[in-house]
Amino acid sequence: MKRLFCMLCLLGVAFGAVAAKKPNVILIITDDQSWDTLGFMGGKVHTPRIDQMAKEGLYLTDFNVTSTVCSPSRYSFLTGRYAGRCTGERFMLEHPPGDQTQVENIGEMEPDRWNLAKLLRKNGYKTGFVGKSHLINHDWLSEHGGNEASWKRAGLELYARDADPRDPEVNAKMQRNHRKWCEAMKPYGFDYVDGFYAANLRELFNDALNVHNLDWTVDKAFRFLEGAGDEPFFLYFSTTLHHGPAPWSNTFSMDADPRMTGEGFVEEGFEVLPSRADVLERNRQAGFKDNKAFALWLDDGVGAILDKVKQLGLEEDTLVVFVSDHGSYRHGKATLHDYGMRVPMVLRWKGTIKPGSKYDGIVGNIDFAPTILDLCGIQPPADYAMDGVSFKPVLSGSQEPVRSVLFGELGHSRGVKTKEWKYISVRYPEKLQAKIDRGEKFKGFEGNEIDRPYLTRNGHLGHHASSQNPHYFEADQLYNLKTDPEETENVFTQHPEAAQRMKKELSNALKQFENRPFGEFTR
Template sequence: MIRSILVLSSLLCCLTLTAQQNKKAPNILIIFSDDHAYQAISAYGSKLMQTPNIDRIAREGAIFQNACVTNSLCAPSRATLLTGKYSHINGLKVNNISNPFDIRQEVFSRLLKQKNYQTSWIGKWHLQTLPGDAFDYWQVPPDQGQYYNPDFIGPKNDTVRLKGYITDVITQLSFDWLDHRDTSKPFCMVIGEKATHRSWLPDIQDLGAFDDKQFPLPANFYDDYKGRLAAKNQDMTVDKTMLLDYDLKVHANYSERGMYGRMTPEQRNAFKAYYDKVSKDFDERQYKGKALVEWKYQHYMRDYLSTARSLDRNIGKILDYLDKNGLTQNTVVIYASDQGFYLGEHGWFDKRFMYEESMKTPLVMRYPGVIKPGTSVNDMIVNIDFAPTILNIAGVTAPASIQGNSFLPLLQTGNSKDWRKAAYYHYYEYPEPHRVSPHFGIRTLQYKLIRFYGPADAWELYDLKKDPAEMKNLYTEKKNSRLVASLKQQLKDLINQYHDDEAMKIFEQEVKD
């Protein structure tokens, strides 16, 4: 009898402890990469490479098919992640050393700290300022950071050089913080990855990982840009803009003080041995014309995907850490890139344009017990939604000043009746470095209307269902006049909603003219 009572008592204690654990505020882990194209992720149907660890997050949680950014540029996207606000509101419109992000403004991490969360940002920051008191702990590389033996700055403003490949280094720094955090508090950690930013220096172990693969050219690789003035006048083609020495390492200068000068002799020798073979192949074949540009494309893809390989491998290490330390069930994991990227579509690399490969960003999310495994979300998510969603998960009410909305209810109920039906975009940076005309516009699930201004003064309209590659500008076709009028009214409404005065002046000036 006594033994039965003891067993029952023990069982009740276990159930009580489990209930208490389930009531704990969830940990939040955000892995935020750089320039990682959804076309390079197998969960999105990519045939270019396998990404088993990103795929695992999608398989065990949700994949978002229409996640978009508001301004396809590295620093502005990070500012939007932090604030939940458009570039013209948070003050960071362009990548510019003379235009640092104002970290004193309201960011989600400070609101989490008030809710007893322990917060950290480890890895690429790229906001031309330091995190300061916005996070409890941080370790960030200066500016873009270096792939090999990167420098990192900590809370004491002390700069140290850490040996190794940056993706591995960031993972280890993340583990060090997790090992020593205050376990009585929930945590929110942002892991900022440098990969897959230009100039795509793979880890030594990934050199040549795709040498036996011939990548098919995108169908619009030789785009003639007919009817698209801004697309025609950019400077971001694999053909003319991509550099043989800097980007593709053909006869690279290994004595320079920059990205090669910081390598150890062992790293440099391995790197040089591989790219000497690439240079020899280039010299012997003497490529010209289309043969040259297609050779460049193949080696661009090999370097880009080899760099992405380390990214996915390290995401696997992070997921394994959560498993081994009993953190998986109570930790929300979000993986996203700061924007999309061109992998030869339209003949391009880089981002910036409002076209799909740039505007759409990968987004997968795992939340055990809340998100049903294998969920696919087709509703439009915008990166202004990241901050309010993070706050919602933590039980914090988002301030009225935040322009995005939490998409957590979409995942909990699946009811998207009152969710947005269109996304607003505004890009500013001109002329450097890629001569992409500034523009703003609206994207619905079927249509996209873009207003280019500055050097390219034009409208563009696309039917994304019939023309997903955005090759045929429908704007001037008379049969689309009602559609154009409707989209312009929706665009004007969004401009008003998000208080974009600059766009409104351009929009209204056209009406006057």
């Protein structure tokens, strides 16, 4: 009897150890990806692996990012905070307390605040970062051709824009710069950083390196996965696709030299993905033109990571998440319109998530970090400021609403979204509004003048966003998402009750931001 009791105790301990096993997490985050580059969403492209991932997992049909450009969106994924709460050095320099914030690509991770990776590492996770950042050291990103001082202060080495990475001396500089960036990212919670892009490809400031290289980043991801050992792991894998330079122009993707990477020229190349010629051929066999092959190429990268997880015997231990940082400029990037905010999120976890699952409720990128911590059984410390909520029950099939309202912020605009309504408010800071009232003109794109400033400092983004969205500059915008999902008709004056209700929701959201004015909403 005593022996039986001991055996049962041992079994109980073993079962408890299995039950308490923390999941591995891989976040695959793409850049500027809209619905029309995914087959399962109706895009005229060939993406069999991502389509299969959606069939085998959970598709969140109304997942949203709360800011629709790179830096603030990624900040919110990794922190669980709205980007307007950023206290990074560059952000606070631009927006000292008491100023209205202009949320865009100046937000950055704070070295002295909690984020998801830091807390996971503190709780026994091995953490990895591969790919595009746009999250730290914005002062290092100044173009050295016009501002050499910023690179020199950072200890980065200079080379000419037309320098040849095959030149050993040039290449050595590129490799040292890459390693310096990797080391700079590690204090933000990452054990392993490699295959790192400081921001977009152009921030490498070299013509030959201004090409996408998915092979390079997948190779670095494999190295992390293979070296994780028995520890649970978190991998942040961020591609440069489908951001510019236009990957549908094969000069920057399929036809580019696969040895040109973010660390310079890597002569031995990589053997982790099918050849680019093979990608083109399979794309043609599927009935698509060569300018659609970039979608299949990204699909191959996602498939390779899924296959590596399977090869390592970790499918039932690993949650793989696929999502975009925001929509494309062709639709709603740099606005709070749904084609910018609402992006596809697919979650696959064999044996845990029921295949073919779907959830239609509103979820936001601020909810990602609290959900992962919830799944891992990690309680955030009292000083971890988070705005998001966990959607863990959704992974088990719950259809209960995670939230009824979601707040969004971008440049000079703020908005709130429910399942039925979207309200967007454009309010300029007082000094800027005074210039508008005086009839002053503002600098547009490529030298033209405009009556009101773009919502963002970036004129390129403002130009494309305003040209694609006719209501871009309107102060008060209300859209019925049920009858007008493309937000073509501003019905603010036709529905006064709904307008006032949504304005109140926005006011409630904005009052959470201490000492950050926004027109009449915070008075």
